Amino acid sequence: MKPDTAQFRENAAAAIADPRLQSALAKLPGGLVAQRRAAVTALPEFEALRDEARAIRDATLANLATHLEAFEAKATAMGSHVHWATDADEARQTISNICNTANARLVIKGKSMVTEEIGLNAYLQNSGIEVVESDLGEYIIQKRGEAPSHIIAPAIHLTEADVEADFRSYHTHLDRDRELGTPERLVAEARAVLREKFLNADVGITGANFLISETGSSIIVTNEGNGDLTQILPRIHIVVATIDKVVPTLDEAMTLLRVLARSATGQDMTAYTTLATGPRRADDLDGPTKCHIVLIDNGRTEMLASDMREALRCIRCGACMNHCPVYNAIGGHAYGWVYPGPIGAVLTPALLGITETRHLPNASTFCGACESVCPVKIPLVSLMRTWRERAHNQGPRTRGARILAKLWSAAATRPALYHLLARFAVAIAGALGRAKGRFRRLPIARGWLKHRDLPAPQGRTFQQLWKEAERGVPR
Amino acid sequence: MPAPHAGLFVTCLVDLMRPSIGFAAARLIEAAGCMVVVPDRQTCCGQPAYNSGDRATAKALALQTIRAFADCEYVVAPSGSCAAMLKVHYPRLVSGEPDLEAEARAFAAKVHELCTFLADIRPIADVPGRYDGRVTYHDACSGLRELSIKSAPRRLLAKVPGLKLAEMPEPEACCGFGGLFAEKYADISNAIVTRKTDNAATAEASLVLAGDLGCLMNMAGKLTRTGRPLACRHIAEVLAGELTDPPIGHSAVSAP
Numbered sequence: 001m002k003p004d005t006a007q008f009r010e011n012a013a014a015a016i017a018d019p020r021l022q023s024a025l026a027k028l029p030g031g032l033v034a035q036r037r038a039a040v041t042a043l044p045e046f047e048a049l050r051d052e053a054r055a056i057r058d059a060t061l062a063n064l065a066t067h068l069e070a071f072e073a074k075a076t077a078m079g080s081h082v083h084w085a086t087d088a089d090e091a092r093q094t095i096s097n098i099c100n101t102a103n104a105r106l107v108i109k110g111k112s113m114v115t116e117e118i119g120l121n122a123y124l125q126n127s128g129i130e131v132v133e134s135d136l137g138e139y140i141i142q143k144r145g146e147a148p149s150h151i152i153a154p155a156i157h158l159t160e161a162d163v164e165a166d167f168r169s170y171h172t173h174l175d176r177d178r179e180l181g182t183p184e185r186l187v188a189e190a191r192a193v194l195r196e197k198f199l200n201a202d203v204g205i206t207g208a209n210f211l212i213s214e215t216g217s218s219i220i221v222t223n224e225g226n227g228d229l230t231q232i233l234p235r236i237h238i239v240v241a242t243i244d245k246v247v248p249t250l251d252e253a254m255t256l257l258r259v260l261a262r263s264a265t266g267q268d269m270t271a272y273t274t275l276a277t278g279p280r281r282a283d284d285l286d287g288p289t290k291c292h293i294v295l296i297d298n299g300r301t302e303m304l305a306s307d308m309r310e311a312l313r314c315i316r317c318g319a320c321m322n323h324c325p326v327y328n329a330i331g332g333h334a335y336g337w338v339y340p341g342p343i344g345a346v347l348t349p350a351l352l353g354i355t356e357t358r359h360l361p362n363a364s365t366f367c368g369a370c371e372s373v374c375p376v377k378i379p380l381v382s383l384m385r386t387w388r389e390r391a392h393n394q395g396p397r398t399r400g401a402r403i404l405a406k407l408w409s410a411a412a413t414r415p416a417l418y419h420l421l422a423r424f425a426v427a428i429a430g431a432l433g434r435a436k437g438r439f440r441r442l443p444i445a446r447g448w449l450k451h452r453d454l455p456a457p458q459g460r461t462f463q464q465l466w467k468e469a470e471r472g473v474p475r
Numbered sequence: 476m477p478a479p480h481a482g483l484f485v486t487c488l489v490d491l492m493r494p495s496i497g498f499a500a501a502r503l504i505e506a507a508g509c510m511v512v513v514p515d516r517q518t519c520c521g522q523p524a525y526n527s528g529d530r531a532t533a534k535a536l537a538l539q540t541i542r543a544f545a546d547c548e549y550v551v552a553p554s555g556s557c558a559a560m561l562k563v564h565y566p567r568l569v570s571g572e573p574d575l576e577a578e579a580r581a582f583a584a585k586v587h588e589l590c591t592f593l594a595d596i597r598p599i600a601d602v603p604g605r606y607d608g609r610v611t612y613h614d615a616c617s618g619l620r621e622l623s624i625k626s627a628p629r630r631l632l633a634k635v636p637g638l639k640l641a642e643m644p645e646p647e648a649c650c651g652f653g654g655l656f657a658e659k660y661a662d663i664s665n666a667i668v669t670r671k672t673d674n675a676a677t678a679e680a681s682l683v684l685a686g687d688l689g690c691l692m693n694m695a696g697k698l699t700r701t702g703r704p705l706a707c708r709h710i711a712e713v714l715a716g717e718l719t720d721p722p723i724g725h726s727a728v729s730a731p
């Protein structure tokens with residue numbers, strides 16, 4: 001997916017002005033946010049579980065190479081082929097080679113963010129392979145030619161009415177007068193359409209929520225069961241995952257799944273938790289005959305060695321975006337790349353560089369709601385601030401901004417001068433604003449004044465009045 | 476025993492925009508049995524620089540502030556966000572420099588946000604203020620999430636004769652201020668403050684209170700622009716009964 005992060009401001013303004021998107025986003029507080037709250041309230045030990053989850057991730061990342069090697073050895077022993085890819089390009093080529101060697105014409109996919117990250121669908125399609133997304137949300141946006149707007153609910157920017165209209169226009173082979181007005185009917189229709197794809201697909205590609213070293217398995221969690229069919233029905237299964245997905249033991253993975261489901265959708269457990277461990281064995285009733293696992297670095301090793309390491313704890317639950325006031329206002333597409341919301345504001349600069357992405361960590365109120373819900377306690381605000389420091393060190397966006405900031409810091413670090421300047425500025429502004437008590441228009445603060453008034457100062461500084469009071473001057 | 480010296484960290488916004496909050500805070504700190512001092516070597520806590528990525532300026536301001544309050548037993552700030560800067564972030568700004576870190580930690584231990592100070596550190600039995608009417612309270616983000624300020628302001632408001640607290644929906648939701656964010660990402664900030672003021676309005680109160688002037692200016696500016704009959708004041712003004720100045724963003728003539 002081609003990044004559009006530099007246009008963040010324009011994209012955000014367009015998103016805010018889009019009533020259809022706004023009505024879709026309005027469902028978040030009563031939806032995923034409320035569901036998480038209920039689940040967390042129902043589990044008194046949730047806080048302790050968060051600490052446990054964080055510790056598991058930290059310990060794994062501290063010895064990532066060892067756990068990855070153990071995973072490779074076990075997965076290979078279980079009959080999987082493990083491939084390593086240093087970047088997106090290598091990953092695409094590896095996957096494409098597997099498909100070509102198998103003469104694949106049709107690939108069916110489960111939901112996977114990393115395949116969005118590496119732009120897999122377009123690559124395979126360009127080489128003549130049909131790619132069909134099987135997750136309902138992904139299916140919808142694939143048909144629309146859109147990117148996911150949320151990491152667990154890719155079509156959250158759409159309303160049911162949007163989806164119904166889309167289905168009527170895509171599925172023209174079906175009865176025009178059919179009932180389609182409920183989520184159940186939409187799901188049933190997508191299932192029926194996808195069934196045929198499942199049965200004819202040569203290759204199934206899934207992501208992995210976790211990779212288990214001790215068993216050589218990959219785990220996916222879904223609520224539709226599409227992931228199961230994707231990895232069971234086609235003759236070849238390809239697991240695509242970044243290297244940070246590895247977890248040493250099944251036990252530890254279970255702890256992570258407990259916080260993952262609750263944080264993501266408020267479920268105790270997702271409807272389907274599916275482990276895949278190598279290809280079909282002689283007495284298995286179904287399963288692929290070949291199983292490949294593509295482990296992608298694409299910037300993770302660098303992150304691991306940097307001050308962004310903590311972001312690698314992420315288990316992609318989406319809670320940080322659900323609770324983010326900025327995400328709630330603009331949705332996911334405005335962020336301009338694969339990962340939106342607070343984790344996107346940290347991850348995207350790490351993967352694409354800060355120059356083109358500097359808006360993302362800057363466009364935050366630092367309210368901290370994301371951190372307060374993150375199941376693995378990633379200090380998202382601190383990490384965004386670190387990116388702001390990098391951006392700041394690269395130089396200011398405009399000369400005006402640079403001069404103002406310099407003047408302010410020169411004054412603020414010289415208290416006597418500062419208090420003198422403050423008295424002047426406040427006296428003038430106070431006099432100008434006295435009648436109304438606020439400003440509607442000024443030659444400065446245009447952004448602020450576009451949408452709200454600026455309260456006027458009372459006219460004298462506190463320092464000045466306090467000194468006078470100490471000398472006995474009445475206020 | 477002589478009254479302990481409590482240094483008032485005025486905050487730059489209160490100093491410049493609304494000194495009446497500073498006087499209200501001073502009155503309350505005195506009511507808590509302290510002697511208020513106002514060091515004039517203080518300016519701003521440094522957050523605008525810190526959150527813009529200018530760590531060097533933020534650090535200079537941190538050291539300036541720490542030293543300005545060297546002689547105080549307590550440092551009290553009428554702002555959760557500035558108090559969190561002093562208490563939580565100053566030690567981080569000098570981490571890796573053991574001497575400075577020790578100094579910053581010792582300083583941080585003295586710092587308290589005003590409501591926490593009055594409710595828990597030097598608890599006051601009664602408050603000077605009185606207010607006949609309904610108010611609603613906005614939990615400003617930094618204070619809430621970095622300093623766990625949630626019940627202290629409510630316990631203090633419960634002591635104000637005549638006052639009825641009516642909670643708004645989502646009191647913990649951000650108001651969209653975010654310092655320079657409100658200017659730099661004005662449209663997004665507007666979407667957030669619109670939701671906030673819509674929520675505040677449903678409480679059918681006459682006043683929105685909060686412990687941070689930045690958030691209050693943001694909400695007040697939105698409320699006056701949209702012509703809503705809902706005024707904003709700092710919680711210290713109500714607790715101290717310093718209500719002669721018109722509410723934020725209003726003049727003696729325009730008060731709602």
Ligand code: SF4
Nearest residue numbers: 314315317318320374
């Ligand atoms: S950063 Fe935390 S809250 Fe956000 S998606 Fe990752 S694990 Fe979930």
